[in-house]
Amino acid sequence: MSIAVPKPPYPKAPITEGVIHLAVAGTATPEELQKLVKRFTKDYPQQETLAAINVTINTTGGAATVEQHPQGYRLKSTDQADIVLVFPDGAAAARLAPYPGWEHLRERARTAWVEWRRNVTYSVLRRIGIRYINRIDVPIKQPEMLDIEAYLRFTPRVPDFSKQPLNGFLVQITRPTDLEHWSVSITSTIMSPAPLINHVSMVLDIDVFRTDQIPGRDADLWDCIDTVRSLKNAIFEACITDEARKLFA
Amino acid sequence: MTRLNTTAPSRGKSYNPGPFLGALPLPSTDASAERWRMATRALVNPTPSTYAQCAPRPSHDVPLTERLFDALAAFKLKTAMLAAAHFNRDERARLFKQLDSLLDAESWDSADVVTTEASFTTLLRMVLFLGGRRPALGVTGTGNFIATWTEGNDRLTIECKPEDHVRWVLVQNLDGQRESAAGETTAKRLPEVLRPYDPPKRWFPHATDQAAA
Numbered sequence: 390m391s392i393a394v395p396k397p398p399y400p401k402a403p404i405t406e407g408v409i410h411l412a413v414a415g416t417a418t419p420e421e422l423q424k425l426v427k428r429f430t431k432d433y434p435q436q437e438t439l440a441a442i443n444v445t446i447n448t449t450g451g452a453a454t455v456e457q458h459p460q461g462y463r464l465k466s467t468d469q470a471d472i473v474l475v476f477p478d479g480a481a482a483a484r485l486a487p488y489p490g491w492e493h494l495r496e497r498a499r500t501a502w503v504e505w506r507r508n509v510t511y512s513v514l515r516r517i518g519i520r521y522i523n524r525i526d527v528p529i530k531q532p533e534m535l536d537i538e539a540y541l542r543f544t545p546r547v548p549d550f551s552k553q554p555l556n557g558f559l560v561q562i563t564r565p566t567d568l569e570h571w572s573v574s575i576t577s578t579i580m581s582p583a584p585l586i587n588h589v590s591m592v593l594d595i596d597v598f599r600t601d602q603i604p605g606r607d608a609d610l611w612d613c614i615d616t617v618r619s620l621k622n623a624i625f626e627a628c629i630t631d632e633a634r635k636l637f638a
Numbered sequence: 639m640t641r642l643n644t645t646a647p648s649r650g651k652s653y654n655p656g657p658f659l660g661a662l663p664l665p666s667t668d669a670s671a672e673r674w675r676m677a678t679r680a681l682v683n684p685t686p687s688t689y690a691q692c693a694p695r696p697s698h699d700v701p702l703t704e705r706l707f708d709a710l711a712a713f714k715l716k717t718a719m720l721a722a723a724h725f726n727r728d729e730r731a732r733l734f735k736q737l738d739s740l741l742d743a744e745s746w747d748s749a750d751v752v753t754t755e756a757s758f759t760t761l762l763r764m765v766l767f768l769g770g771r772r773p774a775l776g777v778t779g780t781g782n783f784i785a786t787w788t789e790g791n792d793r794l795t796i797e798c799k800p801e802d803h804v805r806w807v808l809v810q811n812l813d814g815q816r817e818s819a820a821g822e823t824t825a826k827r828l829p830e831v832l833r834p835y836d837p838p839k840r841w842f843p844h845a846t847d848q849a850a851a
Contacts, residue, residue: 401723435711469714470736485718487727524722535642544640554643579642584720586767586802586826589644637723 392635398624403523403593404488409498409614410478410518415511419459422475424463425508429501433464433473441538464503473501479516480505491618499611506607514603514610519617520596524580524632525590535589540633543577543593557581568620570601575628593628597621702748710741713758720762729772736775751781756800758783764798764825770842787841791816794841796828804828808835 417425426436440457447453460474472483482498506512524541534554538545545558558576566573573595580590597617605612700708714734717725725733741753761783765772775783779795787794793812799805805827807820824830829842 401726403723405719405722416727465711465715470718471710485715486722487725489720526722526724529644533644535644537640537642541685547640554641558642584763585724588761589642 393580394631394634395638396634397626399634401637402488403525403637404521405486405524406483406520406522406532407488407494408481408483408520408522409417409473410479410481410516411505411514411519412496412516412518413505413509413511414513414515416477417509418477420610421509422462422477425475425504426464428504428508428585429464429473430477432500433466433471435465435467435469437463437465439463439474439476452589455494460609464517471497473497475501477632481518488518495611502607502610513605516598516600517603517614518596518598519614519621520594521621521625523593523595525586525591525593525636526583527591527636528588530587537591538630540630541577541591541593541626541628542630542637543575557617566597566624568616571597571599571617571620573621573624575624577628593623593625595621595628597624602613666762702746702750702752703743706741706746708745709752709755710737712755713737713741716755716758717762720759721766724766732772740775740777751779752781753777754781754800757781757798759803760798760800760802761785761827763802764796764804764828767825768842770829789840792836794832798825802826806832807833810835 414555430436438459439457439461443456443458445454445456461474464473465471466473470485470487472485474481474483482494482501484494484497488494527535527540529535537555537558543560543562545555545560547555557579559576561574561576563572563574565571575596576592576594578592578594580592583590598621599613604613648722657832678694714737717730721730746752761775765785771787773787773796776784776786778784783798785796785798790811793808795807803822804825805820805822807818809816809818811817819835821831
């Protein structure tokens with residue numbers, strides 16, 4: 390019996406992470422960031438400092454020093470599925486699986502941005518990014534050859550110098566879209582080892598972004614971001630096949 | 639056609655998720671991981687769930703309630719990242735309720751070993767692989783999760799150890815005679831190992847079909 394090809398919204402959407410990232414053309418002070426983080430305590434009770442760790446080893450004396458440099462904050466909801474990142478040069482809202490829909494993520498991002506504007510001096514945007522990371526888990530039984538193109542339309546084009554199958558791949562493109570001022574970076578790759586037993590997992594990472602003529606007024610900004618919703622959906626649909634869609638039923 | 643070589647199932651090779659860099663998993667125990675990371679660093683940006691954070695404090699410095707809170711958070715994050723679309727909302731809510739109950743600080747003593755993320759990873763991978771009825775959960779004093787399927791007087795108990803290793807104990811009644819068996823294997827081999835008994839067919843037929851294929 391053949392399985393009907395489902396249409397979006399998919400019952401088992403393969404989104405592992407959706408992100409709306411707003412980057413500003415300045416740098417917030419540590420005090421501003423701390424003030425901002427406090428504003429999020431209710432919705433994001435788990436708050437972590439993100440740090441870069443520098444290890445210095447004195448090759449003559451043998452002494453080693455470890456220094457942590459705070460870079461920002463990661464704030465997480467109680468169920469760990471909603472995340473806000475706060476950096477000196479911007480903020481990002483992310484939603485992990487299960488993905489409840491665009492409105493949920495957009496509202497989280499909008500709320501984060503409202504707080505940013507209230508608490509940080511710099512709020513002129515230099516980049517907006519809407520990024521969706523999808524993981525397509527293909528069940529396999531025993532050792533077999535998997536035809537990548539049966540699931541993905543964005544795959545490596547391999548010169549015909551060997552009949553052997555690939556052991557892995559990673560392809561990436563960046564190009565403008567037909568929506569004025571918006572570009573997209575698409576990455577497709579294999580997850581190895583696969584997170585699930587008896588599966589092959591392929592990742593489709595779609596980052597739609599804009600760096601030109603970003604609206605300054607809040608209402609215009611969110612109208613502008615809303616226009617990307619259908620674009621990122623269309624890009625995803627263009628990158629997958631019906632065989633992949635059947636996995637999301 | 640672009641064909642991909644799907645690695646032959648290996649009994650000795652276990653899943654070690656390691657840290658992630660954006661979409662790419664980086665098994666820290668794999669010598670090639672660093673080269674892979676270097677090669678892809680310029681291509682793949684980290685995502686909010688994967689940014690490095692401050693190094694965790696040694697566990698002996700951390701009060702029990704904080705260790706339990708951190709463990710619970712790690713299990714929920716792991717569920718979001720590993721199970722992704724494979725749990726529906728109800729299943730996820732049920733699992734989180736079980737975890738909340740198991741890691742309730744009231745039930746723990748400060749000397750107890752808090753259940754590990756490595757054991758939880760095995761549990762999650764095993765449950766998703768087996769499909770069928772979801773098990774009841776428990777924990778051991780050594781930091782491992784226990785999954786239990788029960789039907790009448792029959793019971794299958796599986797202790798989830800790190801890196802997909804499992805220890806199973808089966809008790810069932812046949813014509814009034816009680817028989818029991820136990821063993822150690824990997825999560826992937828469970829349907830095959832338990833095939834002589836009824837539980838796989840009764841409780842996770844999906845995995846039995848896979849093993850038979």
